[in-house]
Amino acid sequence: MTAGIIGLGLIGGSMGLALQNTKLIKKVVGLDNNVTHCEEALRLGLVHEIVNFEDIKKCDVIFLATPVDAIIAIMQSLADIDAGTTLIDLGSTKEEIVKNTPETLRKNFIPAHPMTGTEKFGPSAAFATLYNGGVVVICKSKEVEDIHLTRAVQIFSHIGMKIFFMNPKEHDCHTSYISHMPHALSYALANSVMRQEDPKSILILAGGGFRDMSRVAKSSPVMWSNVFKQNRKNVLEAIKNFQTELEKCRIMVEEQNWDELEDWMKNATTLHKIL
Amino acid sequence: MTAGIIGLGLIGGSMGLALQNTKLIKKVVGLDNNVTHCEEALRLGLVHEIVNFEDIKKCDVIFLATPVDAIIAIMQSLADIDAGTTLIDLGSTKEEIVKNTPETLRKNFIPAHPMTGTEKFGPSAAFATLYNGGVVVICKSKEVEDIHLTRAVQIFSHIGMKIFFMNPKEHDCHTSYISHMPHALSYALANSVMRQEDPKSILILAGGGFRDMSRVAKSSPVMWSNVFKQNRKNVLEAIKNFQTELEKCRIMVEEQNWDELEDWMKNATTLHKIL
Structure with a gap:
């Protein structure tokens, strides 16, 4: 399975490191709108490769790890991804994101919020064990397909997280x-x-x-x-x-x-x- | 030098342990108005011995480590201690304590506040390194005699504290x-x-x-x-x-x-x- 991460700061970068330590993911690629962040992420080994937006779309699972306003914006550009691609957002809010999810994405979208973090930010703040032992809230919708939910649950549990299901409200x-x-x-x-x-x-x-x-x-x-x-x-x-x-x-x-x-x-x- | 500690919770008990690790103090005795705390302090080795109030008065240095209201009350009963005895309070407030210091104690009293602590309390919360690396504020008065100030500075520095002088206000x-x-x-x-x-x-x-x-x-x-x-x-x-x-x-x-x-x-x- 290949994973793509959009946003390579503390949250996205730590996810890159954590995924590389699992047996589920064979390649992690990433993208950040800040070029310096991309270079830093690559140098720090947070991802195997920096790719463009079209290549991110080809991954089996895509993580959105930008500020929450950008998550909503980016989702609109992902509306045409393959039905087999799992989309997971890692934002701190859920209601607005769920409300603004494009219709075509509702089957493959997992709104998630790992309740973990530090006060530091940017690629240099990332570390492999950020998620280990923490709690992740998953707000599963009625429309989501089992294959995507299963995949998300597997990934979060493999990086050491305790899963709670909760509605966005x-x-x-x-x-x-x-x-x-x-x-x-x-x-x-x-x-x-x-x-x-x-x-x-x-x-x-x-x-x-x-x-x-x-x-x-x-x-x-x-x-x-x-x-x-x-x-x-x-x-x-x-x-x-x-x-x-x-x-x-x-x-x-x-x-x-x-x-x-x-x-x-x-x-x-x-x-x-x-x- | 012998030290007496009144109040054997986190602050007093940790002071007892810290003093035992210095070369300055040969014996540490203590007292607490809670009998269970006295037994616990002895069992945990926070002090060498539990003594009565009159015996505490005979120590070379006395620490007051009770809640701040009690510090003021106890000081009144210590008004007759020897001129050679150093009295140090460890309370979190200083103005009221200084204002209420008996006239006879002003030469030997060092108002001090170690800016360290944890959320835990009671004798079982005490540990030997609580003070190590922390900051202690000393509010020295004009009346204090050099022998007492010197002694206090020595003790606080030997338990690893950084000393700041400041007025009570x-x-x-x-x-x-x-x-x-x-x-x-x-x-x-x-x-x-x-x-x-x-x-x-x-x-x-x-x-x-x-x-x-x-x-x-x-x-x-x-x-x-x-x-x-x-x-x-x-x-x-x-x-x-x-x-x-x-x-x-x-x-x-x-x-x-x-x-x-x-x-x-x-x-x-x-x-x-x-x-």
């Missing part, structure tokens, strides 16, 4: 809480420190907690503004729910309700019983 | 951004997920980013409501500044100002150039 709602809104918090935390008079003196004191909470604020602004755009309604809802919680905390501190604050903190710790 | 303001407010965010994030209809289904999807951001929401509610109480003004200010940033983000998403959102995210990424 549910996926976008859940990920707004588990991933998208937390990115907004991390960016806001970083900005609130950077806007202080002397951020350097503050950051000298940074321990593990701050480093962990601000880590995802390193993530690609292009990718994430795109995610917020495609999952706007859920992101807004999750931010508002977070704002309600934080405002509760602020009022308890303002009004010096320390016992109540301690109870509120205790409730938060229950999360770790199920995490 | 500056410390409390900086830590509200780097540590206290981020804890409020983490607790609020955990609560906003836990108040959703089906938190389990959401948490199944948790990747590294969410785990990192919610990690400190495991921290001791007793300790942290106490910190918020003692650093109330700065915590409120930092929360308000964060709220302003997050609201900017929400409005950009609401009004679909995607380019502006991308710029706001880009500004946040600059934090990592100096972190």
Whole structure:
């Protein structure tokens, strides 16, 4: 089986490396609209070969690993691929992508979201074990043909992923809480420190907690503004729910309700019983 | 030199282990108002011996490693210690502690804050390398005698810490951004997920980013409501500044100002150039 990857950053590049370590795929080719990324991907061995768009179309399985807006755009140009070709997208949002899938692709399209990543991006951020041990959400449609679903399940399990089936609506709602809104918090935390008079003196004191909470604020602004755009309604809802919680905390501190604050903190710790 | 530690949780217990690994201290004794903690600390070898309050007073150096309210209370009972005894507190706030230091203790008191910790607490959370490589803030007063400052600097450097001198006001303001407010965010994030209809289904999807951001929401509610109480003004200010940033983000998403959102995210990424 041959695999083609469009978008050779952290997600696509790591997929290239992971696929090369499976026995399912004999050749991995790739393509990126950034020429430097193509050269880097080849040099780093993320793919065996850089090919053009028409050659990507001839692969047995094609992965879309670009920012989510580009995934929708690229799908339109793939509408004429062979019925035997499996198309898998790896984007962080699912509802808009599913809604905008060309009719002719619905039988061979697998909307998937590997819930894994790091704050780094670009080909140099890719590594072979990114997917190993992580969770992938597959939003299978009613129209999808069994051969393509089977193939996707095989590939994801062979690169070490735990598979969850979920509908796109549910996926976008859940990920707004588990991933998208937390990115907004991390960016806001970083900005609130950077806007202080002397951020350097503050950051000298940074321990593990701050480093962990601000880590995802390193993530690609292009990718994430795109995610917020495609999952706007859920992101807004999750931010508002977070704002309600934080405002509760602020009022308890303002009004010096320390016992109540301690109870509120205790409730938060229950999360770790199920995490 | 003998060391006495009051409070044998993560901070005090780890100090006990770290001190035992230095050549400066020949015996470490301890005390905790929780009898189970005393037994556990002894069993885990965090201290050589559990002693009573009067015996702690006879040590060459005494560490206060309780929640911050208790640090202030205990200091009042230590007002009669020998002039040669060094007293070091390890609390997360400094202004209130310094303000409430008994007059007689000002010559031998070193207000210190090791900017390190984990979300775990109690004696079983203690480990020997907690302090190694971390930063400790020392808020030295004008009244402190050189012998005590020298001793504190020696001890902290021997357990592998990088020392920063800072006044209590500056410390409390900086830590509200780097540590206290981020804890409020983490607790609020955990609560906003836990108040959703089906938190389990959401948490199944948790990747590294969410785990990192919610990690400190495991921290001791007793300790942290106490910190918020003692650093109330700065915590409120930092929360308000964060709220302003997050609201900017929400409005950009609401009004679909995607380019502006991308710029706001880009500004946040600059934090990592100096972190």
